[in-house]
Amino acid sequence: xxxxxxMSDSKTTEELFFDKSEMSNSSxxxxxxxxxxxxxxxxxxxxYEQSESFIFDDGILRSANFDTNQGFGLRAIHDQxxxxxxxxELTEKAIKRAAKTVNSVQSGHDGTVNDEIAKTNQKxxxxxxxxxxxxxxxxxxxxxxxxxxxxGLDNRVKQVTASLAGSWQAVRIMRANGRExxxxxxxxxxxxxxxxxxxxxxxxxxYGAGGRETYENFLKNDFxxxxxxxxxxxxxxxxDSIATPAGEMPVVLGPGWPAILLHEAIGHGLEGDFNxxxxxxxxxxxxxxxxxxxxxxxxxxxxxxxRGSLTIDDEGTPTKRTVLxxxxxxxxxxxxxxxxxxxxxxxxxxxxxxxxxxxxMPRMTNTIMINGNDEPDEIISSVKKGLYAVNFGGGQVDITxxxxxxxxxxxxxxxxGKVGNAVKGATLxxxxxxxxxxxxxxxxxxxxxxGVGTCGxxxxxxxxxxxxxxxxxxxxxxGGTEI
Numbered sequence: 001x002x003x004x005x006x007m008s009d010s011k012t013t014e015e016l017f018f019d020k021s022e023m024s025n026s027s028x029x030x031x032x033x034x035x036x037x038x039x040x041x042x043x044x045x046x047x048y049e050q051s052e053s054f055i056f057d058d059g060i061l062r063s064a065n066f067d068t069n070q071g072f073g074l075r076a077i078h079d080q081x082x083x084x085x086x087x088x089e090l091t092e093k094a095i096k097r098a099a100k101t102v103n104s105v106q107s108g109h110d111g112t113v114n115d116e117i118a119k120t121n122q123k124x125x126x127x128x129x130x131x132x133x134x135x136x137x138x139x140x141x142x143x144x145x146x147x148x149x150x151x152g153l154d155n156r157v158k159q160v161t162a163s164l165a166g167s168w169q170a171v172r173i174m175r176a177n178g179r180e181x182x183x184x185x186x187x188x189x190x191x192x193x194x195x196x197x198x199x200x201x202x203x204x205x206x207y208g209a210g211g212r213e214t215y216e217n218f219l220k221n222d223f224x225x226x227x228x229x230x231x232x233x234x235x236x237x238x239x240d241s242i243a244t245p246a247g248e249m250p251v252v253l254g255p256g257w258p259a260i261l262l263h264e265a266i267g268h269g270l271e272g273d274f275n276x277x278x279x280x281x282x283x284x285x286x287x288x289x290x291x292x293x294x295x296x297x298x299x300x301x302x303x304x305x306x307r308g309s310l311t312i313d314d315e316g317t318p319t320k321r322t323v324l325x326x327x328x329x330x331x332x333x334x335x336x337x338x339x340x341x342x343x344x345x346x347x348x349x350x351x352x353x354x355x356x357x358x359x360x361m362p363r364m365t366n367t368i369m370i371n372g373n374d375e376p377d378e379i380i381s382s383v384k385k386g387l388y389a390v391n392f393g394g395g396q397v398d399i400t401x402x403x404x405x406x407x408x409x410x411x412x413x414x415x416x417g418k419v420g421n422a423v424k425g426a427t428l429x430x431x432x433x434x435x436x437x438x439x440x441x442x443x444x445x446x447x448x449x450x451g452v453g454t455c456g457x458x459x460x461x462x463x464x465x466x467x468x469x470x471x472x473x474x475x476x477x478x479g480g481t482e483i
Contacts, residue, residue, distance in 0.1 A: 009127060009182040013172035016070075017046045023092050029178055031092070035076065035099040036176040041337055042076040042102075043315060044095070044174040047356040051167040052131050056143035058159055064140075066131075071356040076102040077338055084359045120318035124302060124309050125212035127184035130166035133214040139164055142219045150194050150228045156239070157232070158202065159195040164188075166215060173316040181316035187211075187307065187463060189452065190218045192228050196235040203241075203424075205234025210451035211305045234391065234410055241424035244411070246480030250386035251428065251473045252379055252414065256447040258389055259466035262297065263367050264397045265404045265432035268457070270299075270324050270332075271350070271362040272339035274399055281402035281433050282330060290330045291436035294372050297325040299334055301349055301365030307451040308366040308465030312349070315360055319349035324367075325436075336362045354460035364455060366465035372442025376470040379441045381417035387426060387478055388412045388419055402432035405479075425481035435473060443470030 018025050028044070036042045048070040055063045071088040072095065083105040085098035146162040169185040189210030195202055207230040209218060217223060253261065266282070274280035282290065291297075301319030303309050310319045315337050323331050335343070336351030339362055352363035380388065388411060395406035408426040412419045448467035455464040 009184050010180070012127065012184055013046065013170050013182040016048045016170055017090065017172055021090050023090065027092060028095060029174060031095060031099060032174055033176045033178075035074070035103060039076045039078055039176075041341065042074075042176065045073045045075070045314065045353070045356055046090070046172040046174070047071060047169065049167055049169040049355070050129065050131055051165070053163065053165040054139055054143060055161065055163045056140070056147055057161045059147055061140055061143070069355070072098070073353070073356040073359070074098040074102055075359055076105070078105065080342065081105060082338070082359055086357050118318050120312065122302065122311055122318060124304050124311050125186060126214070128186060128214050129168040130186050130188045130214040131168055133216060134219060138219070139215070142224065146192055146224055146228055149225060150192070150232055153229070153232050154196065154236075156196045156198050156236075157194055158197045161193045163191045164215070171314065173312075173314070175316065179316075181312050183311050185310070186213060188213065188215050188218060190224065190227065191452070192224070192231040194231050194235050196232070196239050198239060201239060203235055203238035205231045205236070205238060207231040207234070208450060208452040211307050212309060213305050237410060237422045238424060241422040243482040244423040244426040244478065244480035245413075245482045246478055248475050249478055250383045250414075251476040251478065252383060252386065252388045253468070253471050253473070254388065254390040255376070255443065255445050255468060255470050257449040257466065258392055259367070259369060259449065259468035260392050260453065261395070261404070261406055261428065262369055262468055263364060263453075263455070263464065263466045264395050264406070265402070265430070265435055266297070267299075267364050267367045268397060268399050269402060269432055270334055271364070272333045272335040272343065272345070273362050275333050276339050276343050279400050281400065285330050286332070288330055289328050290433060291325050291328040292439045293328045294442050295325055295328050295436060295439055296323070296370040297367065298323050298370065299348070299350065299364055299367050303366055303448075303465070306366050306448065306465045307453060307463045308364070310349070310352075310365060313351045313360070314353045315347070315351035317347045317349045317351060319365060322348045322350075334362050334364060336360050352462050354462055358460050361458065361460070363457060363462055364464050366448070366467065368448070368466065369442070369446070369468035369471070371444050371446045371469050372471075374441045374443050374470075376443045376445050379443055379470050379472050380414060380419060382441065382472065383414045384416060386414045387423070388414050389426065389428065397432070402434070403430070404432060405429050423480075427479035429477040429479055435476065438473045438475060439471050440474045441472035445469045
C-alpha cells in the first residue's frame with residue numbers, strides 16, 4: 001500500500017502527532033480524504049522541530065537560544081490553483097478549519113487525486129536528536145576553547161566568533177488514500193570566524209561545517225582545531241592580498257564550495273516551476289546541448305549524512321540522483337509533484353518547503369558536477385594569466401536572463417601557469433547558459449562543500465549542498481578593485 005514508513009520514524013511521528021494529542025489518526029485520515037476528494041493532488045503535512053543555537057563572541061557567550069515549533073499545513077491542488085492553510089495548533093478542530101479554507105477554492109472542480117508515490121526503504125541519516133547528544137556545558141566549553149585557540153595562533157587576531165546550531169525535525173505526510181510517509185531529520189552546523197589586523201588593515205576569514213548527524217564529530221578537538229586554523233588562514237590570506245585587476249580573463253574555479261556558482265547560475269534555472277512557466281533561460285531545451293562536452297551535472301538527495309540530503313522530500317517522494325546535464329546535453333529538470341504533473345514528467349523528489357507554514361516547490365538538494373579527467377595542477381599550469389577562485393561569498397542571479405554576479409572571498413592571480421598573489425575584492429560576472437559552454441577543462445578532484453549551504457527562493461530557506469572538481473572557464477568577466 002504505497003510508501004511504507006520506516007518503522008522507527010513512523011513510531012516517533014505517531015507518538016508526536018497523535019499519541020500526545022487528542023487527534024485520532026483514522027478520523028484525521030477520513031477528514032483528509034473528504035477534503036481532497038475533488039482535488040488533483042494534495043497532502044496533510046505535520047511538522048515538529050526543536051532547534052538551538054549558541055554564539056560565542058569575543059570571549060563571551062552572547063546568546064543561547066532554544067525553540068520548539070510544531071504545526072501542520074494542508075494543501076489542495078486544482079489544476080494550477082494551490083489552496084494552502086496552516087496552523088501551529090495540532091487539533092482536529094484546527095484541521096477542520098483548514099479544510100474549510102482549502103475547500104472554498106475548489107468549487108466546481110472535479111479532479112482525481114493522484115496519490116501515486118514510490119516506495120522506499122532508504123535511510124540516509126540517523127534519527128538521534130543532536131540537542132540531547134551533548135550536554136549544554138560541553139557545547140559552551142568547546143566554543144570557549146575555540147575562542148582561546150584562535151587567539152593563541154597569532155597576536156594579529158583581533159576578534160573571534162564561534163557558533164553552533166542544531167535542529168531535530170520530525171515530519172509526517174498523509175495523503176487522501178491512506179498512504180503515509182515519515183522522516184526524522186537531524187541537522188548541525190559549526191562556524192568559526194576571525195578578524196586579523198596589521199598596519200591599520202583589517203581582514204576576516206571564516207570556516208563552517210555541518211551535516212545531518214549529531215554534534216560529536218564536529219566537537220572533537222582534531223576537527224575544530226583544523227576548522228579554526230582554516231578560518232585564520234583565510235583571514236591572513238586576505239590580509240596579505242592585493243587589488244584585483246579587472247577584465248576578461250580565464251578563471252579557474254577550485255573544488256567543493258565554488259560549486260555555489262553552479263548552484264545559482266544554472267541550478268535554479270533547471271527547477272521545474274521556472275521551466276513550466278517558461279521563465280528560465282533553459283526552458284524548452286531538453287535534449288539540447290547546453291554545455292561543453294564532458295560536463296555532467298546531477299542533483300543527488302541520496303548522499304548519506306549530507307546537509308542537502310533527504311530520505312523523502314516534503315511531499316513524501318523518495319529523493320534520487322537526477323542527471324540534469326549529461327556530457328553537455330540537458331536531460332532533466334528538478335520536479336515536485338505539481339510541476340511534474342503539469343509538464344507530463346515524473347517527480348524527482350525535489351518538492352521542499354521551509355516549514356509547515358509554506359507550500360512545497362521545486363528545490364535543489366545536493367547539486368554536483370561530476371569528475372573529469374584533468375589533473376588540477378595541469379589546469380592551473382595551462383593558464384598564462386587569469387584568476388584562481390577558491391571561496392565565494394554572496395551572489396545575485398536573474399533566472400530569466402541567466403545573468404549572475406558573485407563575490408570571491410578567497411582568490412589568487414595565476415601568472416605563467418603558477419598561483420601568485422592573493423587578491424581582494426574580485427567579482428565574477430557572467431551568464432549561466434554561457435558559462436557552461438566556456439568550461440574547457442574538468443578536474444578529477446571532485447569534492448563536496450563542508451556542509452554550510454542554505455538556499456533562498458520565494459522567501460523560503462532550505463539546507464542544500466554543492467560539489468564540483470576544479471574547472472577552467474576559458475573566459476569570464478572579472479570585476480576588480482585595481483585603480
